[in-house]
Amino acid sequence: MNIDDFVEAIAPQSEDYSKISRNSYAVLFEVADRKKTGKVTEADWNAFVSLLGQPDAEYQIAFKLFDTQRQGAVNFDDFVKTYDEHKSEDALPFDWTSKWVSLYAGKPDNRTPMSYPMFSQMLSGLLGERVRQAFGHYDPNGTGFIDRLQFEEIIRKAASHKLSDKLLNNLHVVCDAKVNGNDTNKISYAQVRALLNVIRHADLIDKLTVVATKNSPDGQVDRIQFMDAASKNTKGSLLSPLEVDILFKLSSLGDSPSLSSEKISVESFKQAFDPLWLSPEARYAKSLGKKVDAAKNALTSPHTFLGEVFESVYNFSLGAMAGAFGATVVYPIDMVKTRMQNQRASTPGQQLLYKNSWDCFKKVIAREGPRGLYSGLGPQLVGVAPEKAIKLTVNDLVRGKAADKNGNITLPWEIIAGGTAGACQVVFTNPLEIVKIRLQIQGEVAKHTDAPKRSAIWIVRNLGLVGLYKGASACLLRDVPFSAIYFPTYAHLKKDYFGEGPNHKLPIWQLLVAGAVAGMPAAYLTTPCDVIKTRLQVEARSGETSYTGLRHAFSTILREEGPAAFFKGGAARVLRSSPQFGCTLAAYEMLHNLLPLPGHGASTEAGYKVPSSSDIPQSPVHHIRSRNALKILLDIDENFGKPGTLTPERAALIPGLKKD
Known part of the structure; x- marks a missing residue:
């Protein structure tokens, strides 16, 4: 090379x-x-x-x-x-x-x-000698003092690669009247050397700060507590009193009003002595900017874009696994929803199979047993993770393309991004949907026609590639508006209602509440398309109308059953989100601890947060x-x-x- x-x-x-x-x-x-x-x-x-x-x-x-x-x-x-x-x-x-x-x-x-x-x-000693000679250059008379600007120039040129911008912009706090008498514009060689020693031992001090603050209720320790921890975990005195004084002064540059020069925390130390430290606002903007840039250059640098969405896909994958658990718990509601949507208007001399959802639930158990409530669960679980990954990736890609340099995006583009994501998922989800629905319905079909029950594999083989996409047009009409409603609503609930931002990380319960609430209007308003999709994808029984297409299904249902038929199962689509929320929450928190993102370690608080300096994944x-x-x-x-x-x-x- x-x-x-x-x-x-x-x-x-x-x-x-x-x-x-x-x-x-x-x-x-x-x-x-x-x-x-x-x-x-x-x-x-x-x-x-x-x-x-x-x-x-x-x-x-x-x-x-x-x-x-x-x-x-x-x-x-x-x-x-x-x-x-x-x-x-x-x-x-x-x-x-x-x-x-x-x-x-x-x-x-x-x-x-x-x-x-x-x-x-x-x-190993060259940096110290460079600083000593530079100090002597600015103090030709050997007074032992230089002015503040000379001191800042020495530190910037000698050690800027080891210090954060926050510290470099606040070096003046080292100058203290208590040390320099009345001349606050002067700094002694002892102070310069003390700062240099703190920089030299920064990695060790970082570890000592973690140890010292481990049992502190507020994550902060004072000088006595820090020095006590240092004496117990090192042999001899690591830092002199002046070095400790400078350490605490420079570590008190934080934005927290509760932190003074009398206290130190892990994060306050990092903000001074970690050269890559950024403020929460800067980290947030940088993270958002990287995602936007990656999306804009996705075609020329696909690996970069995929790398940027990897963490989001990881979170959504865990959410998908947790969602699969939640979906399993509430799957009987989905089963009842499908049966009710497929129930046609009664004809003279023929009674409706189910009077209402509760009647449907009881009859499924009575005729097919408890297992009948979970017919078609397999395809549902198979489709959860890919569906989430496809929707997330496409939504992020379109949002990134449409966002400005600050990551801001207009509402129309938010809707377009969500709708595009919903359209793309149909390629994968429609085959799974049709298999799931036929498995859900075949229990009642078999009961009335003595037809043998078929497996998912048999249904796939029987339908063929073309048959697996039957009802895809209705699936598009359902998923495109669903995602167009869901994603913008979800984003604005997080930002505008819960206040997500650089200084406010959202706990998982708020994320899931936002997701559940956003899903309610999306689910109910797209119920008519879901009813049509179900009718198109289910095999018509003897004597029932066979729908030839989207328009035919719409006009036939409207004529034979009236407008109310288009909202069959709508309440069930919304109500199932409540118990699913609790189950998904518990599963999501557990998975975040069992399957942490590589380089992050186990999480004690699931959910999105602005990464701190210790959260940043390890570089190659x-x-x-x-x-x-x-x-x-x-x-x-x-x-x-x-x-x-x-x-x-x-x-x-x-x-x-x-x-x-």
Whole structure:
């Protein structure tokens, strides 16, 4: 593979490159291209992947990058040359002839090659030395203080890739009159060093915060509680009092009014020291924007679109399984609904089979047994999951195509999106519907004609491909308006009634209430089409009118039975949603815990929520390891990997490469 293919492999376009430019990943090509041919062979790629799997991969990659002569040691002059090629024009001043450098590479007139252990140790301390030298540059008189703007420049250039934008925009809170006397525009070297140590131990502090807040009722701990947890879970004092003070100040930048500089929580710590942290509003907008972009580019990048809808399909799949359980519980109501819809007007000398729904229910049990109430359940369960997946994918696709850059969509397009989703599902659901209905009806047919009961497989074979789509026109007339009503109603109930948004996640019961309420008008208003579909798909008994098509069925039912016939079973279609809601709720919560989405872990609260930083699924391992390696390189210089690695012409060839 060439450099373009390499960047595509280790830096997926779907990842976040707000802190580490996607261009920078191209510098790793020099490590993978072992023979310097400009191409990475399969053997080279396998070796690079194996390297990424090493526990010290980050340091090994940096070592191999600077070991330009492939001698197993880094020549100091080669190291400085590579550094000069990659450093930014306004880099922090650094003296490579300083005493600190001599401690690792020898005196300037007698530099010695650095072995892997020596080189990796030098890199681990390089960031601290860069900050120390930069501080000395801005404090030439050795006062021990620099002004606030100089301090912010040092931190931004040295460690912006390790900090959130929230913290970088609030670095001034480190300046405190209690430390600096009356001069609040000055900051001491002790404070700079304390902040740097907190950054260095950020991963460990993150884990300690989780431990410290584990048993806290409000998820927050004060300084004493945090330091107590740190002393119990580490050997010795991890943080000095000044470092703890800065930690709590910077972790109090949250939006929660209940959180002050006296308290810290897991999320408040992440918002300061997680470089990828975003506010709930930004996460919400970004998630929505990615879905819209993926939908707009679905034809050119189908994998990206399918990846974006995967989580939604997962939720709907669990909902489908839970719905299958709920459908099983209320299936007898569906059975009664179908029998009542198929019952024709009585003719002279012939009585109606069922007086009402309750009479139908009793007679089915009496004549066919309890199992008769579940005839045709199999096709119903088979069709639940695919139906949900098809409807969701098509609805998301059309909504994404019609949405503006902010994800907003007009009501007409919402209706079109829902209707299109309903139309697409008919291709799959109509065959299952006709099989289900014939299984539901054959019990009463067999009772009156002594006809043998048929299996679902026999019905499919007997109908053939064309027969399976009998009544498809009526199915379209039912499912298109159903989805056109259901999806917009569901979306607006969530947003306008329950207040779903970036700061308000909806619990599962609200989602299911919204779904149940949205389904009520959709179900009842489309009952006439459901009646016609049922009549078309059921085999007419001897003496009954055989319908030749949609229009014939409509006119015949209207003439023989009157307008009221079109709403037979309408109440049952609506009423079955109430018990189904409770059963589906219980099943959905259980499935979310038993079958968590990969990378998310078990959920204690099912339902949609704005993802927090800890909820974000894990990136591909290639990208994680490569990103960690770049973090070490960025400790050398903030611009490492951008210039000198990709020419503008070559960068333009990499699909989706973010132009800096």
